[in-house]
Amino acid sequence: MIPEGRVTTYGAIADFLSLGSARMVGWALNKCGNTDLPIPAHRVLNRLGELSGRAAFKPPSAMQTLLEKEGIIVENNRVKHFKDVFWHPENLLKDA
DNA sequence: CCTATGACGCCGG
C-alpha cells in the first residue's frame, strides 16, 4: 500500500498496525518474500532510512535499484532525502 | 522446555 516514490519504516508499520514489535514486520516481509504477494518490501526501511533488508532480495542490489526506479535516491545503502519521502501509514486514512 | 536469533526500536545513562 506504500505509494510509489515513498518509503516507510518497520517501526511506523509495527506501530500503526499494533504489531507489538518492529521485528514482526521484518519477519512478515521475509515470509511475504517467499510468496507471490506483490508486497513492495523494498519500500520498507529501518528507522534510519537504511536498506537493512536488501540482503533478502535476490540480487541484494535489487532493493536499491527498485527504489531508484521510483525516483528515490539511495546513497551508501541509505535513502538520501529519507525524511522527505518518508510515508506514514496514517496517510492511508487521509486518502480514504 | 529453554535458549538463541532476526529485514528493529525505544528508553535511560
Add this chain to the structure above:
DNA sequence: GCCGGCGCCATAG
C-alpha cells in the same frame, strides 16, 4: 548526542 541495555513475537535448535 553517543552508547548500552531491554523489549517484542515467532521460529529454529
